[in-house]
Amino acid sequence: MDITKDIRYLGVNDHKIDLFESQYIVPDGMSYNSYLIDGGDKTIVMDTVDGRFVSEWLDNLASALNGRKPDYLMVHHMEPDHSAGIYAFMEKYQDAVIVSSAKAFQMMKNFFGTDWSERRVVVKEGDTLSVGSHVLTFVAAPMVHWPEVMVTYDTTEKVLFTADGFGKFGALDREGEWDDEARRYYIGIVGKYGPMVQCLLKKASKLEITKILPLHGPVLSQDLGHYISLYDKWSSYTPEEDSVTIAYTSVYGHTREAVKLLEEKLKAKGVKFTTFDLARSDMAQAVASAFKTSKTVLATTTYNGDIFPYMREYVEHLTERNFQKRKVAIIENGSWGPMAAKVITSMMEKSKEIEWLGTATILSALNESSSSQIEEIADALSK
Ligand code: FEO
Secondary structure: OEEEOOEEEOOOEEEOOOOOOOOOEEOEEEEEEOOOOOOOOOOOOOOOOOHHHHHHHHHHHHHHHOOOOOOEEEOOOOHHHHOOOHHHHHHOOOOOEEEEEEHHHHHHHHHHOOOOOOEEEEEOOOEEEEOEEEEEEEEEEEOOOOOOOOOEEEOOEEEEEEEOOOOOOOOOOOOOOOOHHHHHHHHHHHHHHHHHHHHHHHHHHHOOOOOOEOOOOOOEEOOOHHHHHHHHHHHHOOOEEEEHHHHHEOOOOOHHHHHHHHHHHHHHOOEEEEEEEEOOOHHHHHHHHHHHEEEEEEEEEEEEEOOOOOHHHHHHHHHHHHOEEEEEEEEEEEOOOHHHHHHHHOOOOOOOOOOEEEEEEEEEEEOOHHHHHHHHHHHHHHO
16 A cells, blocks of 8 residues: 555554553554555655564565565554564564654663664654655654654655554554544543643644544545644643533442433433443543543542442543643442442542532432432533
Protein backbone atom coordinates (compact mmCIF):
# COMPACT_ATOMS: atom_id res chain seq x y z
CA MET A 1 0.00 0.00 0.00
CA ASP A 2 1.41 3.41 -0.96
CA ILE A 3 0.98 6.16 1.64
CA THR A 4 2.75 8.80 -0.43
CA LYS A 5 4.98 8.76 -3.52
CA ASP A 6 7.90 7.37 -1.48
CA ILE A 7 6.30 5.86 1.63
CA ARG A 8 4.89 2.31 1.67
CA TYR A 9 2.87 0.58 4.39
CA LEU A 10 4.48 -2.58 5.81
CA GLY A 11 2.27 -3.24 8.83
CA VAL A 12 -0.02 -6.11 9.81
CA ASN A 13 -3.53 -6.69 11.17
CA ASP A 14 -4.02 -8.79 14.28
CA HIS A 15 -7.38 -10.57 14.60
CA LYS A 16 -6.07 -13.29 16.90
CA ILE A 17 -5.35 -11.12 19.92
CA ASP A 18 -7.67 -11.63 22.91
CA LEU A 19 -6.62 -8.62 25.02
CA PHE A 20 -4.34 -5.80 23.83
CA GLU A 21 -1.62 -5.19 26.43
CA SER A 22 -3.25 -8.10 28.27
CA GLN A 23 -6.13 -5.89 29.42
CA TYR A 24 -8.04 -4.10 26.64
CA ILE A 25 -10.70 -5.90 24.60
CA VAL A 26 -10.28 -5.18 20.88
CA PRO A 27 -13.39 -6.51 19.10
CA ASP A 28 -12.11 -5.20 15.76
CA GLY A 29 -8.55 -6.45 16.28
CA MET A 30 -5.44 -4.31 16.20
CA SER A 31 -2.96 -3.03 13.67
CA TYR A 32 0.78 -2.77 14.17
CA ASN A 33 1.97 -0.26 11.62
CA SER A 34 5.38 -0.02 10.02
CA TYR A 35 6.49 1.98 7.01
CA LEU A 36 9.25 2.10 4.42
CA ILE A 37 10.61 5.43 3.20
CA ASP A 38 12.27 5.00 -0.16
CA GLY A 39 14.59 7.94 -0.61
CA GLY A 40 16.02 6.66 -3.89
CA ASP A 41 19.59 5.66 -3.15
CA LYS A 42 18.80 5.06 0.58
CA THR A 43 15.88 3.51 2.44
CA ILE A 44 14.68 3.52 6.05
CA VAL A 45 12.19 1.22 7.77
CA MET A 46 10.04 2.87 10.43
CA ASP A 47 9.57 0.41 13.32
CA THR A 48 8.79 -3.31 13.36
CA VAL A 49 5.68 -5.16 14.59
CA ASP A 50 4.40 -7.48 17.32
CA GLY A 51 6.34 -10.75 17.79
CA ARG A 52 3.61 -12.97 16.35
CA PHE A 53 3.76 -11.17 13.01
CA VAL A 54 7.49 -10.66 12.41
CA SER A 55 7.65 -13.19 9.60
CA GLU A 56 4.67 -11.60 7.78
CA TRP A 57 6.22 -8.16 8.28
CA LEU A 58 9.61 -9.28 6.90
CA ASP A 59 7.78 -10.63 3.83
CA ASN A 60 5.99 -7.27 3.42
CA LEU A 61 9.34 -5.50 3.69
CA ALA A 62 11.08 -7.79 1.18
CA SER A 63 8.26 -7.27 -1.26
CA ALA A 64 8.39 -3.45 -0.88
CA LEU A 65 12.18 -3.46 -1.26
CA ASN A 66 11.94 -5.53 -4.43
CA GLY A 67 15.42 -7.01 -4.17
CA ARG A 68 17.11 -4.01 -2.52
CA LYS A 69 18.46 -3.92 1.02
CA PRO A 70 17.32 -1.47 3.70
CA ASP A 71 19.91 1.00 5.02
CA TYR A 72 18.28 2.03 8.30
CA LEU A 73 15.73 0.88 10.86
CA MET A 74 14.19 3.73 12.84
CA VAL A 75 12.95 2.63 16.28
CA HIS A 76 10.52 5.18 17.70
CA HIS A 77 9.29 3.10 20.63
CA MET A 78 10.59 -0.01 22.35
CA GLU A 79 7.33 -1.49 23.58
CA PRO A 80 7.29 -5.03 22.13
CA ASP A 81 4.19 -4.48 19.97
CA HIS A 82 6.55 -2.40 17.78
CA SER A 83 10.03 -3.61 18.62
CA ALA A 84 9.74 -7.40 18.58
CA GLY A 85 11.09 -7.67 15.03
CA ILE A 86 14.33 -5.74 15.59
CA TYR A 87 16.51 -8.78 16.21
CA ALA A 88 15.23 -10.73 13.20
CA PHE A 89 15.63 -7.63 11.00
CA MET A 90 19.23 -7.06 12.13
CA GLU A 91 20.05 -10.73 11.55
CA LYS A 92 18.53 -10.70 8.07
CA TYR A 93 19.98 -7.37 6.95
CA GLN A 94 23.57 -7.42 8.23
CA ASP A 95 24.49 -4.02 6.72
CA ALA A 96 21.53 -2.14 8.20
CA VAL A 97 21.94 0.42 10.97
CA ILE A 98 19.46 1.21 13.78
CA VAL A 99 18.52 4.84 14.40
CA SER A 100 17.02 5.58 17.80
CA SER A 101 17.27 7.47 21.09
CA ALA A 102 19.92 6.67 23.72
CA LYS A 103 17.21 5.36 26.08
CA ALA A 104 15.86 3.06 23.40
CA PHE A 105 19.31 1.49 22.93
CA GLN A 106 19.48 0.81 26.68
CA MET A 107 16.13 -0.96 26.38
CA MET A 108 17.37 -2.96 23.37
CA LYS A 109 20.17 -4.30 25.54
CA ASN A 110 17.61 -5.32 28.15
CA PHE A 111 15.25 -6.94 25.65
CA PHE A 112 17.76 -8.50 23.24
CA GLY A 113 21.08 -8.67 25.13
CA THR A 114 22.69 -6.30 22.61
CA ASP A 115 22.39 -2.67 21.59
CA TRP A 116 24.20 -3.21 18.29
CA SER A 117 26.90 -0.74 19.33
CA GLU A 118 28.73 -1.12 15.97
CA ARG A 119 25.60 -0.65 13.90
CA ARG A 120 23.74 2.26 15.36
CA VAL A 121 23.08 6.00 15.16
CA VAL A 122 21.97 7.62 18.40
CA VAL A 123 19.71 10.62 17.78
CA LYS A 124 18.20 13.28 20.00
CA GLU A 125 15.77 16.18 19.72
CA GLY A 126 16.46 18.28 16.62
CA ASP A 127 18.92 15.89 14.94
CA THR A 128 18.43 15.24 11.25
CA LEU A 129 19.22 12.32 8.98
CA SER A 130 19.30 12.28 5.18
CA VAL A 131 17.84 9.15 3.65
CA GLY A 132 18.42 9.73 -0.04
CA SER A 133 16.04 12.46 -1.10
CA HIS A 134 14.30 12.54 2.31
CA VAL A 135 15.48 14.63 5.23
CA LEU A 136 14.17 13.41 8.59
CA THR A 137 14.07 15.48 11.77
CA PHE A 138 13.75 13.73 15.13
CA VAL A 139 11.59 15.06 17.94
CA ALA A 140 11.74 13.72 21.51
CA ALA A 141 8.36 12.63 22.87
CA PRO A 142 9.16 11.21 26.32
CA MET A 143 6.25 9.39 28.03
CA VAL A 144 4.12 9.36 24.91
CA HIS A 145 4.02 6.59 25.96
CA TRP A 146 7.42 5.39 27.32
CA PRO A 147 10.47 7.55 28.14
CA GLU A 148 12.51 6.58 25.05
CA VAL A 149 9.85 7.60 22.52
CA MET A 150 10.71 9.82 19.56
CA VAL A 151 8.58 10.97 16.66
CA THR A 152 9.96 11.73 13.22
CA TYR A 153 9.10 14.55 10.85
CA ASP A 154 9.82 13.84 7.22
CA THR A 155 10.58 17.34 5.94
CA THR A 156 10.49 16.17 2.33
CA GLU A 157 6.91 14.88 2.29
CA LYS A 158 5.78 16.81 5.40
CA VAL A 159 4.46 13.78 7.23
CA LEU A 160 4.77 13.07 10.95
CA PHE A 161 5.46 9.56 12.30
CA THR A 162 3.82 9.76 15.73
CA ALA A 163 4.55 6.38 17.40
CA ASP A 164 1.62 5.53 19.75
CA GLY A 165 0.30 9.09 19.41
CA PHE A 166 -2.91 9.28 17.32
CA GLY A 167 -3.21 5.50 17.54
CA LYS A 168 -6.49 3.63 17.69
CA PHE A 169 -7.82 0.19 18.58
CA GLY A 170 -9.02 -1.81 15.56
CA ALA A 171 -7.39 -3.48 12.57
CA LEU A 172 -7.14 -1.60 9.30
CA ASP A 173 -9.36 -4.05 7.43
CA ARG A 174 -12.33 -3.13 9.64
CA GLU A 175 -14.48 -0.07 9.17
CA GLY A 176 -14.76 1.96 12.33
CA GLU A 177 -15.38 5.50 13.43
CA TRP A 178 -12.14 6.98 14.77
CA ASP A 179 -13.07 9.06 17.81
CA ASP A 180 -14.46 6.43 20.22
CA GLU A 181 -11.80 3.78 19.74
CA ALA A 182 -8.98 6.35 19.62
CA ARG A 183 -10.28 7.89 22.86
CA ARG A 184 -10.51 4.49 24.57
CA TYR A 185 -6.96 3.76 23.39
CA TYR A 186 -5.56 7.18 24.38
CA ILE A 187 -7.22 7.44 27.81
CA GLY A 188 -6.37 3.83 28.68
CA ILE A 189 -2.77 3.84 27.55
CA VAL A 190 -1.45 7.41 27.46
CA GLY A 191 -4.07 9.23 29.58
CA LYS A 192 -1.78 9.65 32.58
CA TYR A 193 0.75 11.62 30.56
CA GLY A 194 -1.30 14.62 29.44
CA PRO A 195 1.40 17.26 30.08
CA MET A 196 3.90 15.32 27.92
CA VAL A 197 1.36 15.04 25.11
CA GLN A 198 0.69 18.78 25.40
CA CYS A 199 4.43 19.34 25.03
CA LEU A 200 4.52 17.22 21.86
CA LEU A 201 1.47 19.00 20.41
CA LYS A 202 3.23 22.31 20.99
CA LYS A 203 6.27 21.13 19.03
CA ALA A 204 4.05 19.68 16.29
CA SER A 205 2.12 22.95 15.94
CA LYS A 206 5.26 24.52 14.47
CA LEU A 207 5.38 21.97 11.65
CA GLU A 208 3.45 21.90 8.42
CA ILE A 209 1.88 18.43 8.53
CA THR A 210 0.01 16.80 5.63
CA LYS A 211 -0.33 13.32 7.11
CA ILE A 212 -0.04 11.66 10.52
CA LEU A 213 1.41 8.14 10.45
CA PRO A 214 0.81 6.40 13.81
CA LEU A 215 1.89 2.92 14.89
CA HIS A 216 -1.74 1.78 15.38
CA GLY A 217 -4.84 2.58 13.36
CA PRO A 218 -5.28 4.44 10.11
CA VAL A 219 -2.99 7.01 8.53
CA LEU A 220 -4.67 10.37 9.05
CA SER A 221 -4.64 12.60 6.02
CA GLN A 222 -7.93 14.56 6.01
CA ASP A 223 -9.19 17.12 8.51
CA LEU A 224 -6.11 16.83 10.75
CA GLY A 225 -7.48 19.70 12.86
CA HIS A 226 -10.24 17.40 14.13
CA TYR A 227 -7.79 14.80 15.46
CA ILE A 228 -5.36 17.37 16.85
CA SER A 229 -8.19 19.20 18.59
CA LEU A 230 -9.35 15.96 20.27
CA TYR A 231 -5.77 15.23 21.36
CA ASP A 232 -5.53 18.73 22.76
CA LYS A 233 -8.73 18.21 24.79
CA TRP A 234 -7.79 14.74 26.03
CA SER A 235 -4.27 15.76 27.04
CA SER A 236 -5.44 18.93 28.78
CA TYR A 237 -8.25 17.02 30.56
CA THR A 238 -10.87 19.29 28.98
CA PRO A 239 -14.34 17.71 28.57
CA GLU A 240 -15.44 17.18 24.99
CA GLU A 241 -19.09 17.82 25.78
CA ASP A 242 -21.48 18.88 28.52
CA SER A 243 -23.03 15.54 29.39
CA VAL A 244 -23.03 12.96 32.18
CA THR A 245 -21.31 9.61 32.67
CA ILE A 246 -23.16 7.46 35.19
CA ALA A 247 -21.02 4.62 36.52
CA TYR A 248 -22.62 2.24 39.01
CA THR A 249 -22.38 -1.09 40.78
CA SER A 250 -25.38 -2.82 42.27
CA VAL A 251 -25.48 -6.14 44.15
CA TYR A 252 -29.21 -6.85 44.48
CA GLY A 253 -30.64 -4.13 42.27
CA HIS A 254 -31.42 -1.37 44.78
CA THR A 255 -28.61 0.92 43.66
CA ARG A 256 -29.63 0.19 40.06
CA GLU A 257 -33.16 1.39 40.97
CA ALA A 258 -31.65 4.64 42.22
CA VAL A 259 -29.71 5.01 38.96
CA LYS A 260 -32.91 4.37 36.99
CA LEU A 261 -34.66 7.10 38.96
CA LEU A 262 -31.79 9.48 38.20
CA GLU A 263 -31.96 8.54 34.51
CA GLU A 264 -35.70 9.31 34.40
CA LYS A 265 -35.15 12.68 35.99
CA LEU A 266 -32.26 13.52 33.65
CA LYS A 267 -34.33 12.49 30.63
CA ALA A 268 -37.17 14.74 31.79
CA LYS A 269 -34.72 17.64 32.03
CA GLY A 270 -33.19 16.92 28.61
CA VAL A 271 -29.74 16.07 30.02
CA LYS A 272 -27.60 13.75 27.89
CA PHE A 273 -26.08 10.80 29.77
CA THR A 274 -24.41 7.41 29.26
CA THR A 275 -24.69 4.69 31.91
CA PHE A 276 -22.27 1.86 32.71
CA ASP A 277 -22.90 -1.10 35.02
CA LEU A 278 -19.25 -1.51 35.95
CA ALA A 279 -19.56 -5.25 36.63
CA ARG A 280 -20.90 -5.87 33.14
CA SER A 281 -19.38 -3.15 30.93
CA ASP A 282 -16.00 -2.67 29.33
CA MET A 283 -14.09 -0.87 32.08
CA ALA A 284 -11.91 1.00 29.55
CA GLN A 285 -15.01 2.35 27.77
CA ALA A 286 -16.50 3.53 31.08
CA VAL A 287 -13.20 5.22 32.01
CA ALA A 288 -12.90 6.92 28.60
CA SER A 289 -16.48 8.16 28.92
CA ALA A 290 -15.71 9.99 32.17
CA PHE A 291 -12.91 11.84 30.34
CA LYS A 292 -15.26 12.70 27.47
CA THR A 293 -18.08 14.17 29.55
CA SER A 294 -18.11 17.13 31.90
CA LYS A 295 -19.99 15.41 34.73
CA THR A 296 -19.78 12.02 36.41
CA VAL A 297 -22.08 10.21 38.82
CA LEU A 298 -20.57 7.43 40.90
CA ALA A 299 -23.23 5.13 42.40
CA THR A 300 -22.14 2.23 44.55
CA THR A 301 -22.68 0.06 47.56
CA THR A 302 -20.65 -0.07 50.71
CA TYR A 303 -18.69 -3.32 50.80
CA ASN A 304 -16.45 -4.65 53.58
CA GLY A 305 -16.36 -1.13 55.06
CA ASP A 306 -15.13 0.15 51.68
CA ILE A 307 -16.76 0.36 48.25
CA PHE A 308 -17.75 -2.39 45.85
CA PRO A 309 -14.61 -3.76 44.11
CA TYR A 310 -15.56 -2.71 40.55
CA MET A 311 -16.15 0.87 41.74
CA ARG A 312 -12.82 0.90 43.59
CA GLU A 313 -11.12 -0.26 40.40
CA TYR A 314 -12.98 2.38 38.38
CA VAL A 315 -12.04 5.27 40.66
CA GLU A 316 -8.42 4.05 40.69
CA HIS A 317 -8.41 4.05 36.87
CA LEU A 318 -9.67 7.64 36.93
CA THR A 319 -7.26 8.97 39.54
CA GLU A 320 -4.18 7.28 38.09
CA ARG A 321 -5.00 9.00 34.79
CA ASN A 322 -5.18 12.40 36.51
CA PHE A 323 -8.97 12.75 36.34
CA GLN A 324 -9.67 16.44 36.92
CA LYS A 325 -11.71 19.51 35.90
CA ARG A 326 -15.01 17.62 36.33
CA LYS A 327 -18.25 17.87 38.30
CA VAL A 328 -18.97 14.73 40.33
CA ALA A 329 -21.97 13.47 42.29
CA ILE A 330 -22.21 10.35 44.45
CA ILE A 331 -25.03 7.94 45.16
CA GLU A 332 -24.08 5.71 48.08
CA ASN A 333 -25.93 2.71 49.40
CA GLY A 334 -25.31 1.00 52.74
CA SER A 335 -27.69 -1.03 54.86
CA TRP A 336 -26.18 -0.13 58.22
CA GLY A 337 -23.15 2.10 57.62
CA PRO A 338 -22.91 3.84 54.23
CA MET A 339 -19.23 4.50 53.49
CA ALA A 340 -19.06 5.10 49.74
CA ALA A 341 -19.08 8.91 49.78
CA LYS A 342 -16.33 8.99 52.40
CA VAL A 343 -14.19 6.43 50.56
CA ILE A 344 -14.65 8.00 47.09
CA THR A 345 -13.94 11.56 48.22
CA SER A 346 -10.85 10.36 50.02
CA MET A 347 -9.68 8.42 46.93
CA MET A 348 -10.15 11.58 44.84
CA GLU A 349 -8.61 13.92 47.41
CA LYS A 350 -5.67 14.77 45.12
CA SER A 351 -7.76 15.12 41.94
CA LYS A 352 -7.61 18.74 40.81
CA GLU A 353 -10.59 21.01 40.18
CA ILE A 354 -13.33 18.56 41.15
CA GLU A 355 -16.62 20.25 41.93
CA TRP A 356 -18.75 18.02 44.15
CA LEU A 357 -22.43 18.23 43.21
CA GLY A 358 -23.75 16.38 46.25
CA THR A 359 -24.42 12.93 47.65
CA ALA A 360 -27.60 10.88 47.83
CA THR A 361 -27.55 8.34 50.64
CA ILE A 362 -29.68 5.20 50.35
CA LEU A 363 -30.23 2.96 53.35
CA SER A 364 -30.87 -0.40 51.63
CA ALA A 365 -33.61 0.78 49.26
CA LEU A 366 -34.94 4.05 47.90
CA ASN A 367 -37.35 5.96 50.10
CA GLU A 368 -38.85 9.43 50.03
CA SER A 369 -35.79 11.08 51.50
CA SER A 370 -33.21 9.45 49.20
CA SER A 371 -35.48 9.97 46.16
CA SER A 372 -35.58 13.65 46.90
CA GLN A 373 -31.76 13.71 47.23
CA ILE A 374 -31.58 12.15 43.76
CA GLU A 375 -33.89 14.86 42.46
CA GLU A 376 -31.44 17.43 43.86
CA ILE A 377 -28.53 15.69 42.11
CA ALA A 378 -30.48 15.68 38.84
CA ASP A 379 -31.09 19.42 39.29
CA ALA A 380 -27.39 20.06 39.88
CA LEU A 381 -26.44 17.96 36.85
CA SER A 382 -28.84 19.88 34.62
CA LYS A 383 -27.31 23.25 35.42
FE1 FEO B 1 1.84 0.53 20.83
FE2 FEO B 1 3.31 1.86 23.70
O1 FEO B 1 3.05 0.64 22.29
